[in-house]
Amino acid sequence: MAMSDADELNITVAVRCRGRNEKEVGARSSVVVAVPDVTGTNEVSINTSGETGIAAQINSKVYTVDKVFGPSADQALIFKSIAEPLFQDFIKGYNCTVLVYGMTSTGKTYTMTGDEKLYDGELSEGAGIIPRVLFKIFDALEDADGDDYMIKCSFVELYNEELKDLLDEVQDANVPKKLRIFDSAGNHNSNSRNNSRTNSPKFAESHAASNYSARRRIRASPSVFRSAKSTVTKPPPSTEISSAIHIQNLQELHIMNAKEGIRLLQRGLKQRQVASTKMNDFSSRSHTIFTIMLYKKCGDENFRVSKMNLVDLAGSENISRSGAQNQRAKEAGSINQSLLTLGRVINSVADKNAHIPFRESKLTRLLQDSLGGNTKTALIATISPAKVNSEETSSTLEYASKAKNIKNKPQVGSFIMKDVLVKSITAELIKIKSDLLSTKSKDGVFMSQENYKELTNELENYKTEVQECKRANERLNLQNSILMKEKKISNEINESQKAKVRNLGNNIEYLYDKIDRQHRNEQELSNVVQELMNALHTMQKSLQVYEDQGQRFQTEMERVLYENVGSFKKSLINEIAKLKDNIDEDSIDVDVNIDTLSKELSRIFESLNTSSNDICQKFLREISDQTPRQFREIHNQVERITNVVETYSSDLMTHLSSISEEYNNLKDYLNEQFFKNNFQEALDVHVDRTYHQLKVSANSVFAQLREMMNEHLETNKNSMMQSLKSAATEVVAKEMGLLDPVKQAWETSLQNINECDKLNNDFESNMGLAVRAVTDKIDQAENMSGSAMRDVGENLSQLKDASANFQKNGVISTNVNCIKRKHELLKTQVQNSANYMHAATQKFDEIDGSIQDLLTSQAIPQLRSEERIEGLLEQLNDKPLRPLGPSGKTPMRITQHATINSDQLLPPRQKTYSISPIREIDGNRRAVSPVKRKAAEERDLRELKTQKIE
Ligand SMILES: Nc1ncnc2c1ncn2[C@@H]1O[C@H](COP(=O)(O)OP(=O)(O)OP(=O)(O)O)[C@@H](O)[C@H]1O
Known part of the structure; x- marks a missing residue:
């Protein structure tokens, strides 16, 4: 059915910028990207000129997208803003895709998966989009009858242009189950995206092939089987990525609750190609697609099929900077090649070119329906704020802003008959039952020849795996001891740097103190001058x-x-x-x-x-x-x-x-x-x-x-x-x-x-x-x-x-x-x-x-x-x-x-002296006054005369 222009919908493009990591801080690489701390704008600017101030403002390049998230934007906000709207459409029956794209170590895996572990059956704050979708889907269907829906998961990896089923536990190294991409148009060399969306006559056949590996793990509600009928109105969708693209032999495992989904995710992650690089200790070396399929009852006999593709791309990487060698360099070359093709596809779709080079890489083939197809798509471009990564950041932002022009024509997913679903699991159920019966009647371990062979093979595989694991363990131990030494050294360096930083901080504080003191001195000096003037x-x-x-x-x-x-x-x-x-x-x-x-x-x-x-x-x-x-x-x-x-x-x-x-x-x-x-x-x-x-x-x-x-x-x-x-x-x-x-x-x-x-x-x-x-x-x-x-x-x-x-x-x-x-x-x-x-x-x-x-x-x-x-x-x-x-x-x-x-x-007090005649009276000498003296003399004379007369 031809779609009108009105049905076209631009894909949603968001940019998530993390904070500077330790390496960038250690390298003293400045922040050149301007983003809000959390969110609130749809622009992100980057200054690659190396200038500062106004010149930097003038020379900054500004990119416009739908949403921009800064270092403080948490996982819940990203999910709510980007994944949840798509999730609602997914529940309604649309096929949806969320892609994370960006340079290595910028947080793609963190955004898509994050902390997938459960804590008391609950997710942590660090949980990424996939775990949150797994929980959300069962929340959303909580009220629905168990018979009315079925949920399956698949997890595929694209590593060095090879596909790998990450949920297949019994992969035989000698007889690997080859995964192959088919489009329903049946035209493997098709260059036209319209062609790629036509139905494939080979679909039923491929489904039959893939059904074997899937059946052992599919569990379905018993009621599904009760109403089983054998009418197939459409090819079974169990291995499709979209209505047109499917992967032969890829398992789709039925899950009954979120925890089972989380366990599948964890199992797949264990198998994913991860390595330590200079840029990222746990660098994903492959692209992965985790797909959740929802079969939702629609009428009595049909189920509507919708898919949510959660794509974590490997990081683009500058090989000379990342120092990748040998295997890592080969990986990086392959990753870069597929991302280059993805870039070209994005450009072509955005520019509405006649020819879209989907077939130039497996990645673009797998994403064919998400880019310009009938899927609702959101792209999250993850970037680093550091100057040292500015080149890659610019390139990511170029792609992101270009991708914003891509228009998709979302359509609700196809239908599948109920009995087709029942058929897809009946064979496995029969096999399990026969194994059970044999066990019961012989009072021992009995199984079919086929199962026995399979188990023996598995045992051999496990033995080999154990040996490999031992060797790997030894290697890892060795590596670990080296790493521990390196860690110790780097810890020491870290400590000394911390001490330096502390010293620097102290110096700065001291300088501030000094400035303060100088200021006070200056004040005092001017006061002294004033006082001197007054003095x-x-x-x-x-x-x-x-x-x-x-x-x-x-x-x-x-x-x-x-x-x-x-x-x-x-x-x-x-x-x-x-x-x-x-x-x-x-x-x-x-x-x-x-x-x-x-x-x-x-x-x-x-x-x-x-x-x-x-x-x-x-x-x-x-x-x-x-x-x-x-x-x-x-x-x-x-x-x-x-x-x-x-x-x-x-x-x-x-x-x-x-x-x-x-x-x-x-x-x-x-x-x-x-x-x-x-x-x-x-x-x-x-x-x-x-x-x-x-x-x-x-x-x-x-x-x-x-x-x-x-x-x-x-x-x-x-x-x-x-x-x-x-x-x-x-x-x-x-x-x-x-x-x-x-x-x-x-x-x-x-x-x-x-x-x-x-x-x-x-x-x-x-x-x-x-x-x-x-x-x-x-x-x-x-x-x-x-x-x-x-x-x-x-x-x-x-x-x-x-x-x-x-x-x-x-x-x-x-x-x-x-x-x-x-x-x-x-x-x-x-x-x-x-x-x-x-x-x-x-x-x-x-x-x-x-x-x-x-x-x-x-x-x-x-x-x-x-x-x-x-x-x-x-x-x-x-x-x-x-x-x-x-x-x-x-x-x-x-x-x-x-x-x-x-x-x-003063002289001493003088006595007053006077001279008086001295008379002797009765033998005593006494001084007499002149009158008395005169009288005495006259008396003496009279006596004298008397004596003479006598
Ligand atoms: N927004 C963020 N908040 C907190 N930590 C983050 C954020 N983004 C990334 N990280 C951390 O940065 C490191 C690298 O992130 P991640 O492995 O997700 O990068 P990547 O882009 O997937 O790299 P690669 O392409 O090499 O796999 C991780 O330790 C991750 O926890």
Whole structure:
């Protein structure tokens, strides 16, 4: 039946890109394929130019397919998106094919078979399409009556252009069951695909041939047999790949549930040609087709036959890269040849060429119905993202995008009569029954001759196989030990590489840390610069304050020196003059001392005044001369630094703004112009990459700038610190230089003060000596008057005796008179002597008082002068000018070396001396007052007269 164009359906093409495998990562092969992580687009681009950034975007080649899956797309998603839609059609009766195609090691077997093992009767997440279809089909038919359907499986391998039944367990090496491809058109040389789809008259015959090997394993529901009839409306389909193509002798085994299907799959996989290559440890060296056939009841007597062909092609392989040799090279050559033909067929079908070269390889013959035929087909192209495989990936993508143009005309499958199905298994059932009966009746192992021969053959085969297996096992053991060694070495390499990677990671982290630290340092540096600027401002202010204080100090010094010291000097001179006046000229020592003191003090204060004045003037002159100059220098330095920093900042800002401008321009360009007509997603990806690169380059520019800035700041900081240091050192040195003469002058002054002190001490001791001399003299005078008084007393007692004698005789009276005269004379003399002694005593008292006054009046100005000197010292010490000490570190304070204690200047308290006549009363000598004395003398005279009269 001719098909209209409307019935045509493009085959579904998907691309699955895995992540980079260990080998690719180990080879540091970059990712050149742009795919989504899971899915979501129908475009895949590959950059084979080796360029990066925008150039790579421009030169990337974009391929459009139906679906694209990335590294994170799991097996379930692939099944759901690609295989499941076809599976639904398969259940409805359509023939369907799923093909996986791609370079070796890209995941074809992983996609088609994956992890086929069962875990507690369940599939794992890694299960591929075939196991999932096996489970899905029984799920889908769960509700159907067991009599209404039958499921069979076949598994064929095409290796080096030879077909092999992977489910045939008893293959005899000597008598291999040759599998042959037939098309139902019966025209083996047909070039036309239309021809290939016509029915084959040889079909029934081939079916009969293949039925033998299949029958032993076919199990069918007993109900199928109950309704068996012998009408064959169509050739039996048990060995067909499609309605047109079938393989003679290929077994189709009946399965009752998914687990049986899985067991068949596992059995077949064990027989598949797999070898380890440089590209893949378990490389499939052959093409395989796992076919699931569904016989579904349709009406009372017919079953609709539909097939699901699950095709895992061997990987295309670059022999020079894969390093294949001998057997592997032969395999690869054959694989590549058949894939080349497949490519040509795809191109021809897609281009709707008149001639399609299906017959150029067995692979294309087997896939004839799937490519442009009446099958619903999906092609999954598996690719690697690594640059190292980019050539093969491009080629795969070329085929995939070309295959997208292939149009098929899907048709529901053919029908088969129920009794044909029954017939196909009856013969085997009879044979099994006869074997069973023989066993039961003979109570031993009996079987037909034919079966016995077959079993013997099988046994022989098994023996040979065991031998081969042993040898193979030994070989494998050997290989295994070599592999283990290699594995150990590679593990070591792996470990060392991991360590390197870890180191690299650490280095990167360290570098990030360093960058962070540098950033922080930079921040701190700029803060320090700011602080220095602030410090400079503060210093300027402090120096201003310092200058003001210097001015005030100068004024204060002038005032102190001109007023206080002057007045002190005057008062001191006055006091000294007074002292001089007050001191008795007879006190030679005191006079000399006072004169010397006066002169010396006058000289000292004169010189102190002059030198202080000079020093202050000089010091202030120096300060007022030097300070502005220093300030100017510091100010200039600061200005220079500020200029440099400003220039640098402006340069930096210029750079940054130009970078930012460029970046904005580029962004605008990317946003508005670049790839304007292209898809947003691709654009986003490329913009992201570009942004990343820009970021990287901007980071490097920043890093350079940062480095430059660091250097610059470091230089500035050093020069600034140097200049500040030298300025400070200079100022300190100058200050110290200026201070030295002042210090010397003050030391001289202190020496002078010490000298004064010494002079005062001398003066005090001299005065003490003088007072002691005066006291001694007074004592001497007292002694003298005491002895005179004693003499007078003695004389008076003699006179008392003489008056008695006078009373007795004239001679005596004459003598008395004479004595009277003498007495009068003596009395006058005694009176004079007493007056003189009194005056002398008063004089001594006066001298004593004067000395005391002098000492008192002398002490006060001295005290005042000391207080003033101390005040001056304190004022100087309290002045804010506190130059550094000789070490340049400790502030020095001018101290008073000798403290003058005013008490020391006072002479010891003097006694007041007076001279009184001494009377002996009752044997005691007592001093009496002049009035009493006069009365006593008159009484003595009266007694004397009385005695004379008597
Ligand atoms: N998408 C994927 N996710 C996880 N692993 C994958 C994926 N694709 C492939 N692999 C792994 O990569 C390795 C190679 O895969 P596989 O054997 O299926 O490649 P292949 O294309 O069949 O190769 P060959 O043509 O040589 O047989 C396997 O270990 C497989 O598990």
